[in-house]
Amino acid sequence: MGNTCAMRFTRRECLITMEIRQAAPKDFRILVSLTASEGWGYTEDDFQWFDRVGGKTLVAANESEIVGMVTTLDYGNVCWISNLLVKLKERGHGIGTEILSECMRLFGKRKSLSLFSYERSADFYEANGFKSDLEAYLVSPMGCNRGRSAGVVEAKLDGAVLEMDRACFGFVRPLVIHGLAEKGIILKLEGGGGFAIVRKDQIEPSAGPVIAGDRDLGHELLLAALEAAGPNSRAVVLERGIEGLNYQDKIRRLHQGAQPKIDLSMAVAFAGLELG
Ligand SMILES: CC(C)(COP(=O)(O)OP(=O)(O)OC[C@H]1O[C@@H](n2cnc3c(N)ncnc32)[C@H](O)[C@@H]1OP(=O)(O)O)[C@@H](O)C(=O)NCCC(=O)NCCS
Known part of the structure; x- marks a missing residue:
C-alpha cells in the first residue's frame, strides 16, 4: 500500500x-x-x-x-x-x-468509470459529469422460509462461473469472484444455466452476482441465495416486482465514458453496491 x-x-x-x-x-x-x-x-x-x-x-x-x-x-x-x-x-x-x-x-x-448511487445522491454525480444508464433496486427477502428449490444445488467455483460473469457483465474479475466464493458459497442451477454467490457476512449478508439464462429460474436462484445468506440479507436486482422480495430503495447506475456492458437477459442481481 x-x-x-x-x-x-x-x-x-x-x-x-x-x-x-x-x-x-x-x-x-x-x-x-x-x-x-x-x-x-x-x-x-x-x-x-x-x-x-x-x-x-x-x-x-x-x-x-x-x-x-x-x-x-x-x-x-x-x-x-x-x-x-x-x-x-x-x-x-x-x-x-x-x-x-x-x-x-x-x-x-x-473505457468507463461507473458507480451505483442512491437516488438522493444521483444529482451530485450528474453535476460531476456522470450519466444515469440503469435503474436497480435494493431488496430483501419477505422472510417466509420457502426451502431450497429442487433445481438449485451447492457447487464449486469453476471456469463456467467466471465465463458467465464475463458474458453477462463484461468484467474480467477472477480475483473478486474468487474472493467472494472464499467468503461464501456458490449455488448453481442444475444443468449449469446459472449461478449465485452467497455472502454469509455477519453484518451485511447478501446475494450476488446472480446470473441465469432463464428468468423464472433466475428468480428461484436469487431467493434461494438470499435465504442461504441468512436473516437481513440483501441484493441489488434489476427488475421490479419479483415475487417474495421487499423493495427497500431505488438505486441508479451512472457512468462516464463508454456505457458498461450488461446482458439484461441474464443479469438478475449485481455483485453488490460496492462491487458492481
Ligand atoms: C455525497 C458527498 C460525498 C458529497 O461530498 P461533499 O464534500 O459534501 O461534496 P461537495 O462539497 O464537493 O459538493 C459539491 C456540490 O454537490 C452538492 N451535493 C452534495 N451532496 C449532494 C447530494 N447528495 N445530492 C445533490 N447534490 C449534492 C453540493 O451542494 C455542492 O453543490 P454546489 O457546488 O452547487 O454548492 C457527501 O455529501 C457524503 O459523504 N454523503 C454521504 C455519503 C453518501 O451518500 N455518499 C454517496 C453514496 S452513493
Missing part, C-alpha cells in the same frame, strides 16, 4: 492543504468509524479483503485527520467506484468533488 497516488490541493474556503492518497492498513480503523457514522457496517477485515481482491481505498486527509474516502475496483475495461464519503462536518466544501476528480484523473482514460 506504499505506492500512493498522492495529490495535493487547497480548499478554496479555508486554505487547508489536503492530500488524496491510497489508504494504508493503519487507516482502516478510522475508515471503519467513518463508514459506521453512515450506517455502512464495514469492518477492518472488509477493507483488508477489498485490498486482497485488487481494490484500492483512497482517503482525503488534511494534516491531522482523514476527512473523506472512496473505494475503487479496476476491472480493466471498467473502473468501479463506490463508498464515496465525506465526514459530516466537512461536507459542502468541495472535498467530495475533489475525490471524484482524483478518481477521474486516475481512471478516466479507461
Whole structure:
C-alpha cells in the first residue's frame, strides 16, 4: 500500500492543504468509524479483503485527520467506484468533488468509470459529469422460509462461473469472484444455466452476482441465495416486482465514458453496491 497516488490541493474556503492518497492498513480503523457514522457496517477485515481482491481505498486527509474516502475496483475495461464519503462536518466544501476528480484523473482514460448511487445522491454525480444508464433496486427477502428449490444445488467455483460473469457483465474479475466464493458459497442451477454467490457476512449478508439464462429460474436462484445468506440479507436486482422480495430503495447506475456492458437477459442481481 506504499505506492500512493498522492495529490495535493487547497480548499478554496479555508486554505487547508489536503492530500488524496491510497489508504494504508493503519487507516482502516478510522475508515471503519467513518463508514459506521453512515450506517455502512464495514469492518477492518472488509477493507483488508477489498485490498486482497485488487481494490484500492483512497482517503482525503488534511494534516491531522482523514476527512473523506472512496473505494475503487479496476476491472480493466471498467473502473468501479463506490463508498464515496465525506465526514459530516466537512461536507459542502468541495472535498467530495475533489475525490471524484482524483478518481477521474486516475481512471478516466479507461473505457468507463461507473458507480451505483442512491437516488438522493444521483444529482451530485450528474453535476460531476456522470450519466444515469440503469435503474436497480435494493431488496430483501419477505422472510417466509420457502426451502431450497429442487433445481438449485451447492457447487464449486469453476471456469463456467467466471465465463458467465464475463458474458453477462463484461468484467474480467477472477480475483473478486474468487474472493467472494472464499467468503461464501456458490449455488448453481442444475444443468449449469446459472449461478449465485452467497455472502454469509455477519453484518451485511447478501446475494450476488446472480446470473441465469432463464428468468423464472433466475428468480428461484436469487431467493434461494438470499435465504442461504441468512436473516437481513440483501441484493441489488434489476427488475421490479419479483415475487417474495421487499423493495427497500431505488438505486441508479451512472457512468462516464463508454456505457458498461450488461446482458439484461441474464443479469438478475449485481455483485453488490460496492462491487458492481
Ligand atoms: C455525497 C458527498 C460525498 C458529497 O461530498 P461533499 O464534500 O459534501 O461534496 P461537495 O462539497 O464537493 O459538493 C459539491 C456540490 O454537490 C452538492 N451535493 C452534495 N451532496 C449532494 C447530494 N447528495 N445530492 C445533490 N447534490 C449534492 C453540493 O451542494 C455542492 O453543490 P454546489 O457546488 O452547487 O454548492 C457527501 O455529501 C457524503 O459523504 N454523503 C454521504 C455519503 C453518501 O451518500 N455518499 C454517496 C453514496 S452513493
